[in-house]
Amino acid sequence: MNNKQIIFKKRPSGVPDAETWQLENNPIPELQEGEILVQQHYISLDPAMRGWMNDTKSYIPPVAIDDVMRAGSIGKVIKNNGNPKFEIGDCVTSWGGVQQFAITNGDGWYKVDTRLAPMPMYIGTLGxxxxxxxxxxxxxxxxxxxxxxxxxxxxxxxxxxxxxxxxxxxxxxxxxxxxxxxxxxxxxxxxxxxxxxxxxxxxxxxxxxxxxxxxxxxxxxxxxxxxxxxxxxxxxxxxxxxxxxxxxxxxxxxxxxxxxxxxxxxxxxxxxxxxxxDYTKKFGEAAKQMGIWMKEGKLKSKEDIYEGIENFHETYNRLFSGDKNGKLVLKVIEE
Amino acid sequence: MNNKQIIFKKRPSGVPDAETWQLENNPIPELQEGEILVQQHYISLDPAMRGWMNDTKSYIPPVAIDDVMRAGSIGKVIKNNGNPKFEIGDCVTSWGGVQQFAITNGDGWYKVDTRLAPMPMYIGTLGxxxxxxxxxxxxxxxxxxxxxxxxxxxxxxxxxxxxxxxxxxxxxxxxxxxxxxxxxxxxxxxxxxxxxxxxxxxxxxxxxxxxxxxxxxxxxxxxxxxxxxxxxxxxxxxxxxxxxxxxxxxxxxxxxxxxxxxxxxxxxxxxxxxxxxDYTKKFGEAAKQMGIWMKEGKLKSKEDIYEGIENFHETYNRLFSGDKNGKLVLKVIEE
Structure with missing residues (x-):
């Protein structure tokens, strides 16, 4: 089982081009003690990604060259090497990056309930x-x-x-x-x-x-x-x-x-x-309120979902061309 | 006794020029019931004057063509036709405009005490x-x-x-x-x-x-x-x-x-x-505090005073060239 990853190779000047990212297919390393393996289902595509590629002072460090491209993501725990906070099958979300599998000790990842809302919504309206x-x-x-x-x-x-x-x-x-x-x-x-x-x-x-x-x-x-x-x-x-x-x-x-x-x-x-x-501590309260509004039909959520990690660059471009319809999401799990 | 006035004649594009203002020497009309005549001693020159000349939406209406040029001022009451709020000799300040004498019913004018601070300071640090x-x-x-x-x-x-x-x-x-x-x-x-x-x-x-x-x-x-x-x-x-x-x-x-x-x-x-x-209601409180700081030697005030209403345009230019030293003031009383 390999892990297709979008690796950040060269800082773009202006619009990212063919040299900006490289698709790699790498083996998945063994889990260390306390780590989990997340199979990612969906990647969030956001305009902020463009800023993360610049080597300038900002609210977050830039993505490093040769690192997996940063992105919000959601997926499921498929292996657990002794991490007590998660169970196999848990649906989890965090900054998993543009890759099919993420290995983590669980810091910054949190569980969501897919009975209440579908996965893509947790990286959009509820994310x-x-x-x-x-x-x-x-x-x-x-x-x-x-x-x-x-x-x-x-x-x-x-x-x-x-x-x-x-x-x-x-x-x-x-x-x-x-x-x-x-x-x-x-x-x-x-x-x-x-x-x-x-x-x-x-x-x-x-x-x-x-x-x-x-x-x-x-x-x-x-x-x-x-x-x-x-x-x-x-x-x-x-x-x-x-x-x-x-x-x-x-x-x-x-x-x-x-x-x-x-x-x-x-x-x-x-x-x-x-x-x-800056508002992380209040996310729970906000998500609860937004969930209520959704149930009442007052708040609608729309995701525009594309498929295939190979199509990352093309899908990313839709952020800036505006050729999309709602929250832009890339499905990276292969079924 | 005539009143030398700087009349606003033409809205400038860019830097005001010879056509922007005209010096006029007009007779002083009779006071109406309730009016006072203020002999102005000092005119305040402020960068904001440039904005008041533009015919655009702002925080204050533009100066009208053929009106006296707007300016803050300070002077003394020398005639009073039945206004109970003022006495001959009162030192008063308001928006008297660039002229030697101002006629007013007193609205917006207030008395200051020149035993506490000299007149120019009341249109500068205390103005x-x-x-x-x-x-x-x-x-x-x-x-x-x-x-x-x-x-x-x-x-x-x-x-x-x-x-x-x-x-x-x-x-x-x-x-x-x-x-x-x-x-x-x-x-x-x-x-x-x-x-x-x-x-x-x-x-x-x-x-x-x-x-x-x-x-x-x-x-x-x-x-x-x-x-x-x-x-x-x-x-x-x-x-x-x-x-x-x-x-x-x-x-x-x-x-x-x-x-x-x-x-x-x-x-x-x-x-x-x-x-x-927006802070007019609290001016008194602020002036009191600033007066205390001045007495304590913690707050210094410096005025750069030029003389002669004829020199208004040249003095005004110093606002933008920076060729001045402290608060720019024009003395318009002739002694």
Whole structure:
């Protein structure tokens, strides 16, 4: 039994290319005392992966050259060499990386119950993206009933949950997404009040029309022009949540800074960055609340699942092209 | 007795020129019932004046064409047509504009005691710039003992007070200013821990050397390259106070946005805008505290006073060239 692994070989400049990763098929070493072997079923694909490849100071060390590419993952324990915390058959999730099997002493891995939700959901709405959305919009965005909330990357794993939580909390929600299908999905399936298709609409014109009163909270996953336009629409004492900047991650030169940042002064607003790891202690509480909303039909989760670890690079590219429909997941188990 | 007034004639694009203002010498109208006549002694010159000339949405309406140029001022009541709140000889301050005499019903004017401090100080350290510094660094910057505080425009009316208050509160303070004389002044006269001369030093190199541990609070009056460099030095949970952006006010095209804004995410930091008018109710309390610090020799105030309303434009230019030494004030009374 071998382990197909995506090995990080060369730091990309701009968009990753054929030299960035290498698919290897390596034997699985023997388990040391206290270790478990996890057969991974699904890998989470997230825009943050691009940042992890840069050799710069960030909220997490960069992936080392010749290491397995970092990724969130979920799978099942298939061997246990004396680890008392796990049993064969347990469904477990953590940072297993882009590989079919992970060996671990169990630190940072936790069990989930697949009777309550399917595996892919535990790396999406009930995993890091969902937690990011939950704490970002409630604790950083500090939404209250009646707020006008604008979210970019609104059809993505984080944005779609941000918008739905804001709706549950009694806000007016406008989403920005790429393409008519995604915008229709936001309005018709997720209950957003309106949506802006940045691929076919001028963002300034659209904001003027769809957010005529301005916005109290802007939750940004995108950066660049969209952040700049949103800043021009802030109401007094608005909150801008900086969660990501997918439009800028592949820049070869410097990031485009928001020219309209002085709007923060005019409107006495706050722009704040967030990293989901800061809220780890409260994940349980959030997951419980989100589970209740799901059962009540108020919170919907959508995964877009591709298959085959060989297709990692191609699937990864969909994060940035936007050619996906919901949380991007790669199935790596071979059946 | 005539009233020399600086009338705003044409909105400037970029730097104000000979067409922007016109000096007029107009007769003083009769006072209406309840009005007072204030002979103005000093006019406050502030970078914010540049923003007030733009016909854009801001925290205050733009100055109207053919109106007296807006400015903070201080003077004495020399006539009173039945206003019970004031007496002849009262020293009063408000937004009197760039003119020698102001007629008002007294709304927004308040009395100050020139036995406690000289007139120019009431439009500087004990006026708007001082209040901006006080509330900006305490309430928005939320300084606590031991913080490392970086302030731009550090030799200016706001920045010099920001740094001194931070020192009083037990912080380490580094100032950014233009020229060796100003930097020496910050360290030797105001007690700053260190200073960076942005005119002769590379800002990134200097920050690396003088803020090796990074900064907890950056108080920004300048924007542009300096803001960008400061963002690269944020510590975890840092606060960036956006007070102004003097480097950008004369831009003919768009403002340079801070390319390093994603540092907010990495460090979970907050960037917040402020406008001093929001703290009006607490001005009295702040002025009292600052008066005590002054008496104790902990807070120093320096005014750079020019003379003659005819020299308004030339004096105004010093705000942006930096060719001044302390709070810029124009004496408009003719003796």
């Amino acid at each position: 890091m993206p969902g937690m990011t959305a939950y704490f970002g919009i409630t604790e950083v965005g500090k939404i209250t009933e009646g707020d006008i909330v604008l979210v970019s990357g609104a059809a993505g794993a984080v944005g779609s949950v941000v918008g739905q939580i804001a709706k549950i909390k009694g806000c007016t929600v406008i989403g920005i997404a790429g393409g008519k299908d995604k915008c229709d999905y936001l309005i018709n399936e997720l209950g957003f009040d309106d949506a802006i298709d940045y691929k076919s609409e001028n963002i300034y014109t659209a904001l003027k029309k769809k957010c005529p009163k301005g916005v109290d909270v802007f939750f940004d996953n995108v950066g660049g022009l969209i952040l700049d336009a949103a800043l021009s629409k802030l109401r007094m004492h608005a909150r801008v949540v900086i969660c990501g900047a997918i439009s800028q991650y592949n820049n070869k030169s410097k990031v485009d800074g928001p020219s309209n940042y002085l709007s923060l002064l005019v409107t006495r607003s706050t722009m704040q960055g967030m990293v989901v790891m | 708007m710039p001082g209040m901006t510094a006080y509330f900006g660094i305490t309430e928005v910057g939320k300084i606590t003992e031991g913080d490392i505080v970086l302030v731009s425009g550090a030799a200016g009316a706001v920045g010099s007070v920001v740094g001194q208050i931070a020192k009083i509160k037990g912080c380490t303070v580094i100032g950014i200013a233009g020229g060796k004389d100003k930097c020496d002044y910050l360290i030797n006269e105001l007690g700053f821990d260190d200073a960076i001369d942005y005119k002769s030093e590379n800002i990134y190199t200097a920050l690396k050397k003088k803020c090796p541990k990074g900064v907890d609070v950056f108080f920004d009056n300048v924007g542009g390259l300096i803001l960008d460099a400061a963002l690269s030095k944020l510590r975890m949970h840092a606060r960036v106070v956006i007070c102004g952006a003097i480097s950008q006010y004369n831009n003919k095209s768009k403002v340079d946005g801070p390319s390093n804004y994603l540092s907010l995410l990495v460090t979970r930091s907050t960037m917040q805008g402020m406008v001093v008018m």
